[in-house]
Amino acid sequence: MSPIVNTDVKMPKAMFDALSYHEAFCMGSCIDTVTTEQVKQFLSQRFSQKLADQFDPKYLFSSPIA
Numbered sequence: 001m002s003p004i005v006n007t008d009v010k011m012p013k014a015m016f017d018a019l020s021y022h023e024a025f026c027m028g029s030c031i032d033t034v035t036t037e038q039v040k041q042f043l044s045q046r047f048s049q050k051l052a053d054q055f056d057p058k059y060l061f062s063s064p065i066a
Contacts, residue, residue: 002061003027003034011059018047019059034060 003026005019022042026034036057043052 001034001036001057002063003031003039004061006059006061009058011056012054014047014051015054015059018043018051021046 003023005016005023011019019039022039025042026032036055039060040052040055043055
């Protein structure tokens, strides 16, 4: 999936903020695809396991934007 946050999907503000940070990290690192497990690991390491457990793949776009 793409690391780009899908702003059409409602999500808690804390999740939006964390995924926005993740998106910026990925763009700065030239990462254009991620797995669910990679996102959860990122959220767990930088924020909390509770937030990581709340991650839903629909919060990100399912494929990279060309």
